[in-house]
Amino acid sequence: MSCESGTAPAPAARDAAVAPILDTPDAMDIHSYAKPLEARVTNIDLDLAVDFNAKQVGGTATLDIQAKPGAKEIILDDKGLEIEAITDEAGQPLPYKVGANDENLGAPLAIQMGDKRKVVIRYKSAPDAGALQWLTPEQTAGKKHPFLLSQGQSIENRSWIPTQDSPGIRQSWKAKIKVPAPLTAVMSAPRIGEPVSEGDTRTFTFAMEHPVAPYLIAIAVGDLAFRDLGPRTGVWAEPVTVEKAAAELADTEKMVDAAEDLYGPYKWGRYDMLVLPPSFPFGGMENPTLTFLTPTFIAGDKSLVSLVAHELAHSWSGNLATNATWADFWLNEGMTTYAERRIIEKVYGPKVAAQQVALGLDAMNKAIEDNGGITGADTRLHIDLKGRHPDSGLTDIAYEKGAAFLRTIETIVGREKFDEWLKGWFSRHEFQPVTTSIFLADIRENLIKGDQSLEQRLMLDQWVNQSGIPSNIAKADPQAFAEVDAAVESFESGTLPSANWAKWTTDERLRFLNKIDPDQPAERLAALDNAFNLSRAGNNELRFAFLTLAVANRFAPAVPALEEFLTMQGRRKFVRPLITALAEDAQWGRPIAVRVYAKARPGYHPVTTRDLDKLDLL
Template sequence: MRLLALIGLVLLGACRAADAPPQAAEAAKVAPVLDSPDAADIHSYAKPLEARVTHLALDLAVDFEAKRIGGTATLDIEAKPEAKEIVLDDKGLEIEAVSDESGKPLPFKVGEADENLGAPLTITMGDKRKIKILYKSAPDAGALQWLTPEQTAGKQHPYLLSQGQSIENRTWIPTQDSPGIRQSWEARITVPQPLTAVMSAPRQGEPQELGRTRQFSFAMDKPVAPYLIAIAVGDLAYRELGPRTGVWTEPAMLDKAAAELADTEKMVEAAEALYGPYQWGRYDMLVLPPSFPFGGMENPTLTFLTPTFIAGDKSLTSLIAHELAHSWSGNLATNATWADFWLNEGFTSYAERRIIEKVYGPKVAAQQVALGLDAMQKGIIENGGPQGADTRLHIDLEGRHPDEGLTDIAYEKGAAFLLTIEQTVGRERFDAWMRGWFDRHQFEPVTTNIFLADIREHLVKGDKALEAKLMLDQWVNEPGVPSNLAGADPQAFAEVDAAVTAFAGGKLPDRAAWARWNTDERLRFLNRVDRKQSAKQLAALDGAFGLSRSGNNELRFAFLTMAVANRFDPAVPALEEFLTMQGRRKFVRPLITSLAEDAGWGRPIAKRVYARARPLYHPVTTRDLDELKL
């Protein structure tokens, strides 16, 4: 979209919002962006230019026996005067009834289903602008995982957790499940005694004790993308970490989790110094059971975290910096469609390293930049090479599940792009632009075209020589990596890279050096040595450094990846243990896939492990692995 047109639409949105109630006024800000063709979401059936949800109120009960969530969803709608229906996203929901505010039934129809997208839920609302839906979540809802007591740390109570990104929340919430259609929301959740419910919104008061059940209330007064609505229910305890920070987890995990997260308040302060005030009130975290499929999920006010980041020495807490950075990039300014996922993850990966630099120093940040560039190059190879269509930042996901765009291209090429801009224009100038980006687009959906218009207006400012140096269009719309890529600090891993060369000549790293190295240095070594290793070399590495059973899961994964690639039988017991003790998609998907693709040696192992491990894994993880037909 041309800049003048965009400005006009923004002004139009401000005028529309002026006479609206506070919640509607905030939500109305998205309308001008959604008018843009590049903001049309091909992964949603919604027609937001006709009618869109602005507020969602849930009144739900959690049924562990049936493994269902059920109750009502009440939707506030903003629509054109002539609009008589609204289209929602539905993937397997059991809709029992739809009514208006007075209880009068409204006609509804569930359309033909698509394997990835689910089906359109069309409700004939007439002139009504508030509707109530009585429903139950889908059987085997893709967003929800139900754990038995045996699958928890405490072994006494069941556990429920959700993961909505990218388009899974339509399996338990009837709304317009598109990142561009921001909605405020509230919820009343009833759970069995003595369990605790937490959600990605501030809790309202103390829980009500209702005999055999407890009722919790939550309210998010800011408009958020629907994928950021999250719930967890279990035997949970809380510990404050700082004035605005704290951690929830199972009681047995609380001491370890709190110790690992002790620097969180410092990270919030560092992020605010870079990008402006933290807008969400509290920054709490929930350390989940090990089945959680991602490292972390940036749900507002309550980041969800895998326990696999707990190493005992804070060496993997860059994960926290990443999820915290999403409080600006992703939660404040959100990709309008999944084709522009890089606007969430590229910005966040860049910001993560800036936060790490402030808290842990320039050396650690420089090392993480170098590891990120390594990951980017690997991601390019995995996505078709320098000419691969999926190595573009703005990608084409037509006919595909949006999770196919969840690769290191969005994260690491996006971060490398911003680093390149920073090094081209200077940090002070770039920081001013980036902080302004979040100020100008807070609580709004954004697109790549909006990014390009904004950076040209507020940073390039008509400087043709600078425009040529930045190569903006090449970065976002062309495959591979442009020639102006900012390189890593060559001294970041000088000692480690020398050890890699020595290992190729048959010399193990010095034990004293290994003990001195931090996790990033050890990862650099393991990821840089030749992928093809003899059994003798792998045995020597494992014997010297205990990698196959390391308490640091990133190191363990790096070594087991090499072990699988080289059919290293001595590592198989440790491999099986690793794959059945946690369900983090980053770890289990490549390991099981590599095993499955090795018909002679690995596939029998994959079949044996997957049969045991599948009940542990979240549906987000099993969706891909089931395709291996193990």
């Protein structure tokens, strides 16, 4: 491996194994038009050129097909693709039809393949493809070159890759990507060899030998530099950002070692990261071999690197064993949030982990309140997404209730036994789709082992299929934030935590801001901001927590900082609740939301604007 270039040697021959397709009713993906039990994609070979002027990627996608005997048709997912031709491997045209379009799902692409098992699609993505964001030089950190980034989860990759866009249909893939010189392309797969320069273009080649869920195919193109972090870890970022990013991520190799101790060998070769421009809509995205990260986690003190532990943990929970449908999203995110905190405990100690567990339970309780209370249907782990976009299930229920469920099992059965089971879970289901019913069957067979008393104490079915929180939940450590919670009580009596603030960690400061009464007078908010400069804090989590209080209390002095925050980054976690809260305040907030959104929207990813556009602010 040439760590200086971030490339990998040519991989061994492609794995012979093809991931199974589950045939149980709960594994049928309602968010895909594919019929994989009839015909499914096993491999994608992309040969694409990136056109920044047209805001399109285009070329060919060659699909390897596995079909039952006699199958003559394969159905793909298509969201706005501009299809030029579909042929067999020899170039003979194949009849095809694009069906009716659905606002959320796109359209079915039905190809009459006959007895052919290789299909070649010549196409371009649409300029407004939902997975792709095209940034002008002015929207990047370096201000010199344009930038392209993708975000495929949950069902956006169908807007730039013609395939069966379902997490239950795992596919291996290759890609040859031509970009304008001097830009660099990176993808969620090892790079093969060095880029080939020809005229004013550079061509990069990638190969993912393992079958992965198609939402994990990712691309970025821009002015990028690479820095080593360890023997198998490194970071890509724009040159003006890369040194700060590398310093913040210095503990990554320790995290990989800790994760392997807990969950078994890391199966993906390298673990590199890409720090993107601030428009990236999520904190991170666990694209295999190349986690995508928002720059908003860079605080200068490693205080927000639990984000990295989370995305790394996905290398086991989510990327190895993947939810077959989005109704079981908790199998990805709940397991990952649990594993993240175990990694944090190994690297940074039990106190930090205990505090993050407590913050997680706070977030879980708020999510329950926001999703209909303890009887709300969406507070179940296995949820019903019929008629809805799968992103409506992207809440802290999946993350934090899922993590609380696993921590409760650990508490009841003991950490040693639970660790053994969880490591076995990843090994037994690696590179395969899974469902909640598979999870329940596995834990009953390999952990409960017929112990009816243990079965009753675990309350498995209540956790996954019922609303609210079962009574056996493992509580947070009451001492985790004892000092902070005392300061909250004092603050309500008018005393600022001036003596404690400087020594508090970020998690302790967040606990304070999230625990004080959300209804605060202007003079109290002004005192907080004057004392701790919260409205312009360099730590974006703290800044967001304070600005949330400011909006809720119509705190006018914070509006300039609020406007700056909403236009300097596009992380959906920060942007959506703030703009939504402003928009719902007809007299004070909505005029601010209208002004800010018109200015900020061009810098937001389509994943972020999809929901915010419904607020009718433009």
